[in-house]
Amino acid sequence: xxxxxxxxxxxxxxxxxxxxxxxxxxxxxxxxxxxxxxxxxxxxxxxxxxxxxxxxxxxxxxxxxxxxxxxxxxxxxxxxxxxxxxxxxxxxxxxxxxxxxxxxxxxxxxxxxxxxxxxxxxxxxxxxxxxxxxxxxxxxxxxxxxxxxxxxxxxxxxxxxxxxxxxxxxxxxxxxxxxxxxxxxxxxxxxxxxxxxxxxxxxxxxxxxxxxxxxxxxxxxxxxxxxxxxxxxxxxxxxxxxxxxxxxxxxxxxxxxxxxxxxxxxxxxxxxxxxxxxxxxxxxxxxxxxxxxxxxxxxxxxxxxxxxxxxxxxxxxxxxxxxxxxxxxxxxxxxxxxxxxxxxx
Amino acid sequence: xxxxxxxxxxxxxxxxxxxxxxxxxxxxxxxxxxxxxxxxxxxxxxxxxxxxxxxxxxxxxxxxxxxxxxxxxxxxxxxxxxxxxxxxxxxxxxxxxxxxxxxxxxxxxxxxxxxxxxxxxxxxxxxxxxxxxxxxxxxxxxxxxxxxxxxxxxxxxxxxxxxxxxxxxxxxxxxxxxxxxxxxxxxxxxxxxxxxxxxxxxxxxxxxxxxxxxxxxxxxxxxxxxxxxxxxxxxxxxxxxxxxxxxxxxxxxxxxxxxxxxxxxxxxxxxxxxxxxxxxxxxxxxxxxxxxxxxxxxxxxxxxxxxxxxxxxxxxxxx
Numbered sequence: 001x002x003x004x005x006x007x008x009x010x011x012x013x014x015x016x017x018x019x020x021x022x023x024x025x026x027x028x029x030x031x032x033x034x035x036x037x038x039x040x041x042x043x044x045x046x047x048x049x050x051x052x053x054x055x056x057x058x059x060x061x062x063x064x065x066x067x068x069x070x071x072x073x074x075x076x077x078x079x080x081x082x083x084x085x086x087x088x089x090x091x092x093x094x095x096x097x098x099x100x101x102x103x104x105x106x107x108x109x110x111x112x113x114x115x116x117x118x119x120x121x122x123x124x125x126x127x128x129x130x131x132x133x134x135x136x137x138x139x140x141x142x143x144x145x146x147x148x149x150x151x152x153x154x155x156x157x158x159x160x161x162x163x164x165x166x167x168x169x170x171x172x173x174x175x176x177x178x179x180x181x182x183x184x185x186x187x188x189x190x191x192x193x194x195x196x197x198x199x200x201x202x203x204x205x206x207x208x209x210x211x212x213x214x215x216x217x218x219x220x221x222x223x224x225x226x227x228x229x230x231x232x233x234x235x236x237x238x239x240x241x242x243x244x245x246x247x248x249x250x251x252x253x254x255x256x257x258x259x260x261x262x263x264x265x266x267x268x269x270x271x272x273x274x275x276x277x278x279x280x281x282x283x284x285x286x287x288x289x290x291x292x293x294x295x296x297x298x299x300x301x302x303x304x305x306x307x308x309x310x311x312x313x314x315x316x317x318x319x320x321x322x323x324x325x326x327x328x329x330x331x332x333x334x335x336x337x338x339x340x341x342x343x344x345x
Numbered sequence: 346x347x348x349x350x351x352x353x354x355x356x357x358x359x360x361x362x363x364x365x366x367x368x369x370x371x372x373x374x375x376x377x378x379x380x381x382x383x384x385x386x387x388x389x390x391x392x393x394x395x396x397x398x399x400x401x402x403x404x405x406x407x408x409x410x411x412x413x414x415x416x417x418x419x420x421x422x423x424x425x426x427x428x429x430x431x432x433x434x435x436x437x438x439x440x441x442x443x444x445x446x447x448x449x450x451x452x453x454x455x456x457x458x459x460x461x462x463x464x465x466x467x468x469x470x471x472x473x474x475x476x477x478x479x480x481x482x483x484x485x486x487x488x489x490x491x492x493x494x495x496x497x498x499x500x501x502x503x504x505x506x507x508x509x510x511x512x513x514x515x516x517x518x519x520x521x522x523x524x525x526x527x528x529x530x531x532x533x534x535x536x537x538x539x540x541x542x543x544x545x546x547x548x549x550x551x552x553x554x555x556x557x558x559x560x561x562x563x564x565x566x567x568x569x570x571x572x573x574x575x576x577x578x579x580x581x582x583x584x585x586x587x588x589x590x591x592x593x594x595x596x597x598x599x600x601x602x603x604x605x606x607x608x609x610x611x612x613x614x615x616x617x618x619x620x621x622x623x624x625x626x627x628x629x630x631x632x633x634x635x636x637x638x639x640x641x642x643x644x645x646x647x648x649x650x651x652x653x654x655x656x657x658x659x660x661x662x663x664x
Binding site for chain 1: 424425544545546547573581582583584585586587588590591615616617618621
C-alpha cells in the first residue's frame with residue numbers, strides 16, 4: 001500500500017463521526033451523574049436528601065463537613081485515578097497489541113508495593129506514608145522491567161516486554177512477601193494498603209502527583225498519532241517517519257507515570273486498566289485516538305461508581321475499592337477470554 | 346476423650362544426658378505439689394510435680410508463668426514484634442523465641458526439652474498431636490473469647506504450673522485495683538470509651554469483649570464498640586470516616602503496633618474527620634501500646650494496662 005494512501009486512511013479514521021460524539025456526550029453525562037451521586041451517597045447519616053439540601057444552599061454543619069471534606073475530595077481523586085488508569089490501560093494494550101495486557105504487568109504496581117513494604121519494614125507507619133514512596137517504587141519497578149528487556153535485547157518486541165514485566169512482577173512480589181515474613185508489624189499494616197481505597201486520601205496527595213500526570217498527559221497527546229500508525233504495522237509506521245522503538249519507550253514511560261501516580265494515591269486498584277480500554281474499543285473501534293478519549297470518561301465512571309457501591313454495601317463500614325473493582329472486573333475478563341473472537345488491535 | 350501422658354516416661358525417653366540431673370532435681374522439688382488432672386481442650390491431662398522446663402506458645406501463658414514466678418525457657422514472639430512483648434522484656438532476659446502466634450518452630454521446642462508446654466486455645470489438633478509427644482501440652486478450653494476468659498485461662502495455666510493459689514491472689518489484687526480506679530473514674534460520671542486502631546481510610550474498632558476493653562470496663566468506663574464488631578471477631582472492618590461519630594466517646598484509646606504512639610496520634614490528627622471528634626478536641630485521646638492492649642493477656646499485662654488507665658485518669662498509681 002503506498003504511503004500517502006495510508007496516511008489518508010488514517011486521517012479519515014481520525015475524523016469524529018457524529019455517532020461517536022453522541023456516545024461520548026452520553027458517557028460524559030453519566031460521569032457527571034456519577035460525580036453527583038458520589039456527593040449524595042455515603043456510608044454515614046448524611047443521606048441524599050440532606051446532601052442535596054446543602055448543595056442547594058441550605059443544610060447543616062454535618063452535611064457541610066461530610067460533603068466538602070470527605071466526599072468531594074474523594075470524587076476528585078476517583079476522577080483522577082480513573083482517568084490515569086483508563087488511559088494507561090489503553091496505551092499499554094495498544095503498544096503490546098494485546099487486549100489482555102494490564103498496566104500492573106509492567107512491574108508498576110509490584111514496584112510500588114515493594115517500595116511501600118520496604119519503607120514499612122524500615123519503621124514507617126501506613127498512617128504516615130507519603131505518596132512519593134509509592135511513585136518512586138512504581139517508576140523504579142518499570143525501569144527495571146525496561147532494563148531487563150534491553151539487556152536481553154528484546155525491547156523491540158512488545159509481547160516479550162510484557163513477559164519480562166510478568167517475570168519481574170513475580171520477583172518483586174516474592175521479595176515483598178519475604179520482607180513481610182520478616183516483619184510481622186509491616187505485614188499487618190500493608191494488608192490494608194494492598195487493597196486500594198479512595199477513603200481518607202488527602203487533596204495534598206493529588207497535588208503531589210499532578211506533575212507526573214501532566215507529563216504523562218503531554219506525552220500521550222504527542223504519541224497518540226504515531227501509536228495509531230504503529231497499529232497498522234511496524235513497517236507502515238516506519239514508512240510514515242515514526243520510530244517504533246521510541247514510541248514504545250515513551251508509551252511505557254507514560255504508563256509508569258500514570259499507574260504510579262494512581263497507585264501512590266489510592267493503592268493498587270485491579271482490573272480498571274484492563275476492562276476500561278476493552279469497553280472503549282467496543283464503543284469506538286480499535287483506533288487508539290478515539291479509545292483514549294473514551295477511556296478518559298469510562299475510567300473515572302468505573303472507579304467512581306465502584307467507590308459509591310463500596311460505601312453502600314457494608315455500611316457503616318466500607319468495602320475496600322480494590323476488592324470491588326476486582327469483583328466487577330473478573331467477569332468482564334472471563335467474557336473477553338470466552339468471546340468468539342478476541343477484539344483485535 | 347482422655348489423653349493420659351505418663352509424665353516420667355516422656356522425660357526418660359526424651360532427655361538422655363542433661364535430663365538425668367534435672368530429673369533428679371525435679372523429683373526432689375516436686376514432692377510438695379500434688380499430682381493434678383487438667384481438663385484441656387484435647388481431653389484430660391495429668392501433671393505431677395512442679396514443672397521446671399516450661400515452654401509457652403501463647404502470650405497469655407507466658408504472662409501467667411512469669412506472674413507465678415516461673416521463668417519459661419522459650420516463648421513465641423508478640424504480634425508485630427520479634428521478641429516478647431515489651432512490658433515483659435525485662436522479666437525474661439534472653440528467653441528463646443520458638444515461633445510466632447501463628448507458627449511454631451517444633452524443632453526449636455524439642456531443643457528446649459521442656460517438661461510442660463502451655464499453648465493457645467486456638468492450637469490446632471495436628472499441632473497438639475505433635476507437641477503432646479514432646480511434653481504434656483496444656484490447651485485451655487475456651488469456647489468463645491470474652492472479656493473475662495483470660496482469668497479462667499490464667500487459673501488453668503496456674504493449676505498446670507502448680508501455682509494456683511499465687512495466681513488466685515494476683516487476680517484478687519487486680520480486682521481490688523480495678524475497683525479503686527473505677528471509684529475514681531465513676532466520679533467523673535461513668536465516661537464512655539472506645540478502643541480503636543487508626544488507619545488513614547478509617548479506624549478498626551476493637552471489640553467490647555477483649556481483654557483490654559474488659560479492663561477498661563472494670564476500671565469504670567462505659568466501653569462500647571458501637572455494635573460494629575461482628576460475633577467473635579476481635580475488631581470491626583475499617584469504619585467509614587463518615588461514621589466516626591459512632592465512636593465519639595468521652596475517651597478514645599488509640600492502639601498502635603509500633604512504638605511511636607505519639608507519632609501515630611499526630612498522623613491521625615492530619616485527618617479532618619479525626620480531629621473534629623470531641624475526644625480529640627477535649628484532648629482525651631490516649632495512645633496505647635498495641636502489643637499490650639490488643640495482643641497480650643494475663644495478670645502482668647492487666648497490671649500494666651491498669652497502670653496506664655490510672656495514669657491518664659489521674660487515679661494515681663496506688664500500689
